[in-house]
Amino acid sequence: MSNVLFTNVRILDGSGALPTPGSVLVQGNRIRSVGRSAAAVPSAGAIVIDGAGATLMPGMCEAHTHFSWNDAATLAGIQSMPLEEHVLWCAKVARRYLEAGFTSCVGAACAKPRLDVVTRNAINSGQIPGPRYLAASQEITVPGGLGDETLPHLPFPEFSFGVNVNSADEMRKAVRMFLKYGVDTIKLNLSGDNFTPDSPADTTWMSDAEVAAAMDEVRVRKKRGTAHARSAASVKQALRHGIDVIYHASYTDEESLDMLEAAKDRVFVAPGIAILYAMLHEAEAFGITHAKAVAMGYQHEWDAAIESLRAMHRRGIRVLPGGDYGFAFTPHCQNARDLEFFVKYLGMTPMEAIRSTTLYGGQIMMKGHELGVVKEGYLADLLLVDGDPLANLSILRDPKRLLAVMKDGEFAKMPEIESERAWGRAA
Amino acid sequence: MADVQFTNARIFDGSGDLPFTGDVLVQGNRIARVTRTGHGARSLPVQGATTVDAAGAFLMPGMVEAHTHFSWNDQPSLDAIQRMPPEEHILWCAEVAKRYLDMGWTSCVGAAAAKPRLDVVIRNAINDGTIVGPRYLAASQEITVPGGLGDTTQPHLPQPEFAFGAVVSGSEEMRRCVRMFVKYGVDTLKINLSGESITGMASEMSQFTQAEIVTCVEEAKAWGKRVAAHARSTWSIKQCVNLGIEVIYHASFTDSETLDLLEAHKKEHFIAPGLAWLINTSHHASEWGLTPEVTRKMGYHRELEAAVESMKALRRRDVRILPGGDYGFAWTPHGTNAKDLEYFVKYVGMSTMEALLSATAWGGPMMRMGKGQLGHVREGYLADLLLIDGDPLADITVLQDKARILAVMKDGAFHRKPPVRAARTTRWAA
Numbered sequence: 001m002s003n004v005l006f007t008n009v010r011i012l013d014g015s016g017a018l019p020t021p022g023s024v025l026v027q028g029n030r031i032r033s034v035g036r037s038a039a040a041v042p043s044a045g046a047i048v049i050d051g052a053g054a055t056l057m058p059g060m061c062e063a064h065t066h067f068s069w070n071d072a073a074t075l076a077g078i079q080s081m082p083l084e085e086h087v088l089w090c091a092k093v094a095r096r097y098l099e100a101g102f103t104s105c106v107g108a109a110c111a112k113p114r115l116d117v118v119t120r121n122a123i124n125s126g127q128i129p130g131p132r133y134l135a136a137s138q139e140i141t142v143p144g145g146l147g148d149e150t151l152p153h154l155p156f157p158e159f160s161f162g163v164n165v166n167s168a169d170e171m172r173k174a175v176r177m178f179l180k181y182g183v184d185t186i187k188l189n190l191s192g193d194n195f196t197p198d199s200p201a202d203t204t205w206m207s208d209a210e211v212a213a214a215m216d217e218v219r220v221r222k223k224r225g226t227a228h229a230r231s232a233a234s235v236k237q238a239l240r241h242g243i244d245v246i247y248h249a250s251y252t253d254e255e256s257l258d259m260l261e262a263a264k265d266r267v268f269v270a271p272g273i274a275i276l277y278a279m280l281h282e283a284e285a286f287g288i289t290h291a292k293a294v295a296m297g298y299q300h301e302w303d304a305a306i307e308s309l310r311a312m313h314r315r316g317i318r319v320l321p322g323g324d325y326g327f328a329f330t331p332h333c334q335n336a337r338d339l340e341f342f343v344k345y346l347g348m349t350p351m352e353a354i355r356s357t358t359l360y361g362g363q364i365m366m367k368g369h370e371l372g373v374v375k376e377g378y379l380a381d382l383l384l385v386d387g388d389p390l391a392n393l394s395i396l397r398d399p400k401r402l403l404a405v406m407k408d409g410e411f412a413k414m415p416e417i418e419s420e421r422a423w424g425r426a427a
Numbered sequence: 428m429a430d431v432q433f434t435n436a437r438i439f440d441g442s443g444d445l446p447f448t449g450d451v452l453v454q455g456n457r458i459a460r461v462t463r464t465g466h467g468a469r470s471l472p473v474q475g476a477t478t479v480d481a482a483g484a485f486l487m488p489g490m491v492e493a494h495t496h497f498s499w500n501d502q503p504s505l506d507a508i509q510r511m512p513p514e515e516h517i518l519w520c521a522e523v524a525k526r527y528l529d530m531g532w533t534s535c536v537g538a539a540a541a542k543p544r545l546d547v548v549i550r551n552a553i554n555d556g557t558i559v560g561p562r563y564l565a566a567s568q569e570i571t572v573p574g575g576l577g578d579t580t581q582p583h584l585p586q587p588e589f590a591f592g593a594v595v596s597g598s599e600e601m602r603r604c605v606r607m608f609v610k611y612g613v614d615t616l617k618i619n620l621s622g623e624s625i626t627g628m629a630s631e632m633s634q635f636t637q638a639e640i641v642t643c644v645e646e647a648k649a650w651g652k653r654v655a656a657h658a659r660s661t662w663s664i665k666q667c668v669n670l671g672i673e674v675i676y677h678a679s680f681t682d683s684e685t686l687d688l689l690e691a692h693k694k695e696h697f698i699a700p701g702l703a704w705l706i707n708t709s710h711h712a713s714e715w716g717l718t719p720e721v722t723r724k725m726g727y728h729r730e731l732e733a734a735v736e737s738m739k740a741l742r743r744r745d746v747r748i749l750p751g752g753d754y755g756f757a758w759t760p761h762g763t764n765a766k767d768l769e770y771f772v773k774y775v776g777m778s779t780m781e782a783l784l785s786a787t788a789w790g791g792p793m794m795r796m797g798k799g800q801l802g803h804v805r806e807g808y809l810a811d812l813l814l815i816d817g818d819p820l821a822d823i824t825v826l827q828d829k830a831r832i833l834a835v836m837k838d839g840a841f842h843r844k845p846p847v848r849a850a851r852t853t854r855w856a857a
Contacts, residue, residue, distance in 0.1 A: 087517045088521060088557050127518060
């Protein structure tokens with residue numbers, strides 16, 4: 001690994017501070033120095049990247065990632081992909097996330113038991129390129145809840161998108177199995193979802209005894225619990241049981257907001273609002289007209305979610321981007337769109353939106369002391385962006401504007417060399 | 428895909444002629460023009476093509492590996508290969524596929540996979556661009572009999588998932604097995620006709636009944652598939668010729684009748700002996716407990732001698748002998764496959780020219796893509812090309828060195844681009 005010096009860049013350090021012109025030296029996998037002036041820096045044998053005024057910022061973090069969702073329109077469509085193809089799909093998506101500027105992703109459930117674990121291990125061993133990754137279990141659910149895709153005449157567990165448990169003992173066994181496989185997080189579907197009309201978003205399905213058994217095992221092995229929690233009751237249930245990563249949190253009441261605020265130093269909320277928006281406005285090609293989406297409850301949930309999330313943002317609760325990309329109507333790698341939604345609907349400033357994917361990203365990856373900010377000694381996860389994301393967040397989802405992606409000191413996407421475009425010399 | 432013009436290359440075109448200096452123009456995925464230059468001759472300039480100054484490097488057709496096992500995972504036993512879970516196994520296959528292409532093998536003929544769908548899935552993923560890899564023909568698992576090569580079940584662990592191969596007994600089980608693999612989408616049915624000394628059943632032995640073999644071939648042909656056989660024993664080689672099994676792997680033990688048969692049908696068969704396995708098992712596997720004494724007792728030294736004699740005889744009779752085979756064990760790691768060309772020169776007595784042709788001109792038809800597609804640097808052929816630093820005709824071992832393989836092009840696109848000399852230290856971002 002050679003050293004790299006970025007000169008003549010606008011450093012957007014991800015902490016919330018305003019950008020400054022300067023240069024950044026990467027040695028090995030870490031940021032060695034950050035120069036905050038336009039003065040020339042000795043390159044000392046490093047590869048020099050002249051940024052020509054481009055923005056250098058931390059790699060982004062996706063807080064709710066499903067590599068194994070395969071851009072199908074239904075859960076059954078995801079589940080019917082055979083195992084071998086599914087693994088290769090995950091590997092391909094992992095590479096695409098990295099190239100799209102997501103140098104970290106928090107796995108939020110996978111579609112077959114070992115997909116996330118195997119993908120994470122393959123990334124870490126260097127076998128495939130991909131972001132830093134925390135591997136999740138399948139969704140754990142109860143019969144009839146979100147993720148139970150078995151049919152009456154096809155009751156086989158392999159048909160099910162999630163793992164069905166029914167009682168604290170069964171929960172314990174399922175959680176232990178996933179911990180044996182090596183997951184970083186256990187995903188519990190506490191609430192329903194309007195995607196599955198028989199178990200809508202404002203319903204809450206799991207018993208406290210089941211959740212307690214799961215979190216008991218999680219704590220024994222020092223892992224993390226995450227929750228699909230759309231209903232107010234499920235948000236409170238998650239907090240009661242010490243689940244720190246709360247997905248969706250669409251419906252809140254005063255009590256749940258107070259509980260979230262009280263736990264704001266440890267809690268992360270990743271609402272995944274893109275899917276709500278897409279179902280309402282962009283899913284017609286897949287048979288879900290606006291009227292149908294409204295009938296499914298999506299307008300009601302959208303209105304509630306915007307209000308809840310605005311309140312959370314006001315109370316200083318960390319709200320992070322990412323979530324439920326990987327459906328036909330929310331294809332993978334458009335994830336940075338969440339930042340635009342945050343500004344447009346939640347009242348964040350562009351700087352706050354950036355911070356939600358950089359500073360907070362490092363924290364949700366459990367590496368807040370060394371990841372998510374352009375700072376001396378921090379891990380060298382960096383993006384070189386053609387343009388100013390603070391002026392226009394949408395450039396972050398334009399591959400042409402992402403000039404370079406570096407993860408752990410190595411380029412996942414190299415800046416193009418002018419001279420290589422037309423001419424190569426063999427020997 | 429930008430057009431590419433290679434200039435100033437030593438062109439080995441696969442015809443058997445000595446290389447000449449010239450230019451090759453690639454347009455789209457095909458070779459559009461091959462021009463001799465030198466002595467004042469020059470090719471016409473082309474507009475819009477990326478020019479690669481080969482600076483005298485050796486330009487040759489991409490190589491064809493005739494007996495490939497992506498799913499063998501560089502382990503010392505069949506059982507150890509089989510124990511890899513399917514998720515890891517498919518990623519392994521994808522990694523190995525890329526490694527073959529890195530090393531200049533732009534085409535590979537699958538010769539059996541360790542789990543039912545590994546080869547098929549890898550071929551499809553290569554073809555749809557999910558992963559990078561050579562052109563690939565997907566094989567079934569090895570079809571074998573209880574107790575034969577590939578049956579790694581144990582008395583107390585009889586589950587088929589424990590078996591390396593697909594174990595059948597009787598014609599109807601064979602038929603069902605072939606149909607299952609055809610349903611999965613294989614190009615080739617692999618059948619283990621003979622034993623394999625390391626498994627306890629000697630290589631001279633033949634394990635299937637003729638009726639079972641006939642069913643296999645009949646069923647495969649009904650679906651338009653190809654059959655390839657693990658055939659070390661004399662009887663099994665004859666079965667291949669008599670029943671029309673096109674691809675004969677190993678062919679170690681021959682008698683004059685077998686040689687005559689093969690010679691009489693030489694246009695209908697390809698032989699890939701996989702000498703690397705015999706040579707390295709006999710002499711270079713001590714680290715894994717297979718000392719020369721052990722492997723001599725197993726019979727591998729005798730088999731190596733017999734195989735070398737058979738290949739010499741087949742070469743004299745102009746039977747096509749192709750490189751590749753059984754790379755993917757601990758002592759024959761993936762990526763070292765070009766050693767086969769060295770073995771052909773050293774053991775079989777081929778000239779370096781013949782060895783090079785075996786990997787190119789003879790490999791082309793092995794890929795079954797029709798006439799005029801693969802194996803030559805010639806106008807209209809698919810642009811599978813290698814640029815080599817050095818002359819394999821003078822030193823066949825340069826093909827084993829990744830650093831000497833300057834560039835690999837498959838289907839008109841660079842898999843490995845030639846290194847660019849300028850601008851190594853400064854990159855302009857915008």
